[in-house]
Every structure is written in C-alpha cells, then in structure tokens.
Amino acid sequence: DAGVTQSPTHLIKTRGQHVTLRCSPISGHKSVSWYQQVLGQGPQFIFQYYEKEERGRGNFPDRFSARQFPNYSSELNVNALLLGDSALYLCASSSLTGGGFYGYTFGSGTRLTVV
Amino acid sequence: GDSVTQMEGPVTLSEEAFLTINCTYTATGYPSLFWYVQYPGEGLQLLLKATKADDKGSNKGFEATYRKETTSFHLEKGSVQVSDSAVYFCALSGSSNTGKLIFGQGTTLQVKP
Numbered sequence: 367d368a369g370v371t372q373s374p375t376h377l378i379k380t381r382g383q384h385v386t387l388r389c390s391p392i393s394g395h396k397s398v399s400w401y402q403q404v405l406g407q408g409p410q411f412i413f414q415y416y417e418k419e420e421r422g423r424g425n426f427p428d429r430f431s432a433r434q435f436p437n438y439s440s441e442l443n444v445n446a447l448l449l450g451d452s453a454l455y456l457c458a459s460s461s462l463t464g465g466g467f468y469g470y471t472f473g474s475g476t477r478l479t480v481v
Numbered sequence: 482g483d484s485v486t487q488m489e490g491p492v493t494l495s496e497e498a499f500l501t502i503n504c505t506y507t508a509t510g511y512p513s514l515f516w517y518v519q520y521p522g523e524g525l526q527l528l529l530k531a532t533k534a535d536d537k538g539s540n541k542g543f544e545a546t547y548r549k550e551t552t553s554f555h556l557e558k559g560s561v562q563v564s565d566s567a568v569y570f571c572a573l574s575g576s577s578n579t580g581k582l583i584f585g586q587g588t589t590l591q592v593k594p
Contacts, residue, residue, distance in 0.1 A: 370524075401582075408485075408570050408584030409525070422581050456524055458582075469515060470582065472524040 368393070370459050370473035378479045379447050387442045387476045391459030397421075398440040399470060400432055401456040409456055415440055444478075452480045483508040487571050487585035494592050500558040502588045504545075504571035507552065512573040514538075514547055514554040515582070519568045528556075528569070561592045 371390045379385050391398050397416040401409035411424040415434035429445045438459075444451055454477050458470035488503040506514065513532045517525040529538030534549035543558045554571060571585040 399582075406587075408572075408586050409582070411581045411583070414581065424581065458525075469527045469530050471527070472517075474522075474524040 370457055370471050372455075372457050372473040372476050374476060375474070376477045376479075378481060381447055381449060381480055383447050384443065384445050385447060385478060387444075387455050387457075387478070388439065389442070389457030389459075389473060390439045391457075392471055395459035395461050395471075396438050397460040398434055398438065399458045399460075400440070400442045401458065402426070403454040403456055403475070405453070412442070447480045449480050452478060454478075483512065483573060483575050483583050485571050485573055485583055485585035487569075487588050489586075489588070491589040491591055494561055494590070496563055496592055496594050497560045498592075500556070500561045500565075500590070502556040502569055502571075502590070504554045504556065504585060505552055506554065506571075506573050508573055508575065510575075512575060514545070515572045515574070516543070516545055516554070516556050517570045517572060517584075519570065519587070521567075525570065561590070563592045563594055566590055566592045 373388045399414040400412040403409040412426050413432045414422040418434045432442045434440045454475040456475045457473045460470050484507045486505050515530045516528040518528045519525050529540040531538040531547035534547050537546045545554050545556045568587045568589050570587045572582045575581055
C-alpha cells in the first residue's frame with residue numbers, strides 16, 4: 367500500500383509569491399492534517415480536514431489556507447510568502463477524526479525555501 | 482495551554498548503551514501520548530503510543546510508560562544500535578477532537594559504533 371504522498375518534495379519560491387502543496391492520504395483515510403516544521407524544532411499544527419470539512423486550525427495567519435477534495439487528497443496554500451515560511455511542510459493522514467487517539471501516518475514532507 | 486517538554490540533545494551514546502529520553506507534558510483532560518522518530522531527510526514515523534494512564538507503549542525494543550502522577554512519558558531502550566540514530570519527538574493529542582498533535586522540540590540521538 368502506498369503511504370502518504372506529498373508533492374513536490376522540494377520547492378524554492380521568492381518572497382511575495384504564492385505556493386500550493388499537495389498531499390494524498392493513505393487509501394481509505396478520510397482525515398488529513400498539515401504541519402509546519404521549522405529547522406531544529408518540532409512540527410506545529412496548521413490544519414486538520416475530515417470529510418472535506420475543516421475540523422481544526424492552528425495559530426497561523428490567514429495567508430495559510432487549505433482544502434480537501436472528494437477523493438480526500440488535500441492542498442495547502444500559502445500566499446504572500448515570507449522568509450519565515452521556509453520550512454518542511456508535513457502532511458499526515460488518519461482513518462478517523464480521532465487520529466490524535468490512534469496516531470497519524472506522516473508523509474516525507476515538502477521542503478519549502480523562500481528566498 | 483497544552484505543551485510538551487523534552488530533554489535537550491544531542492544525546493550521544495555508544496552502541497549497546499541504555500537510552501533514556503525524558504518527556505514531560507502539561508495538558509487538561511486525558512491526552513494520548515506518542516513518540517515519533519524522524520530519520521534524516523524523512524517524515525515522522527510513529528514509534529509507539531499510550532492512550533491512558535499506566536499504559537506502556539512498546540515497539541522495536543523501545544518502551545515508554547504513561548505516568549499521569551508525574552506527567553511523564555520517558556522513552557527507553559535497553560541496547561541502542563547505530564541504526565537508531567535519529568531525532569525523537571514526544572507528542573500529545575489534546576482532549577478536543579481537532580486532530581491536533583502538540584510536539585516537543587525533539588531530541589537528536591547519535592549512536593557511535
């Protein structure tokens with residue numbers, strides 16, 4: 367079975383630009399969460415979606431948005447990129463909203479560099 | 482708010498040494514607790530979990546016990562291998578069902594042959 371897949375793996379953008387990151391969950395998983403991991407720190411929660419509805423949002427500015435599609439894949443969008451948005455963006459999937467109870471499966475991430 | 486604190490690294494051990502990585506947490510309610518491992522250039526892998534007090538999670542020789550009285554979830558392994566070299570993250574899930582995991586800052590483990 368394929369795990370959680372994210373694309374692209376690496377990305378370089380210029381300040382002020384917009385970026386879209388993509389995630390495909392494990393087959394059958396309906397919950398997708400997004401995390402930002404700055405170098406040397408633990409991941410920080412950005413969003414969770416379940417059955418195409420937002421179920422949780424972390425402390426990130428409105429420049430960050432996301433959505434989930436009918437096939438449960440998801441996109442994370444970041445507008446007006448700042449240097450501080452440079453990070454590894456991780457997607458995680460779970461079969462239930464209670465992924466915090468059962469555990470999430472993470473993808474390998476998208477490394478975003480803003481210059 | 483909820484938080485997780487891990488011992489600072491890096492932790493450097495010789496092969497076959499005993500490992501302990503300390504993790505303490507602050508949370509309302511009854512969170513689930515997790516250890517994740519991150520190998521260089523990769524995402525996070527769930528190592529073990531515990532969902533209630535006194536539960537012991539275990540996997541691949543690693544163990545951690547959910548201690549509510551000390552709000553701790555320390556990771557232990559009796560004999561580490563070079564292949565265990567990685568960054569280890571302690572995490573908790575909040576009592577609200579938002580899918581949010583709260584991570585510690587991570588502890589780098591380096592095992593030397």
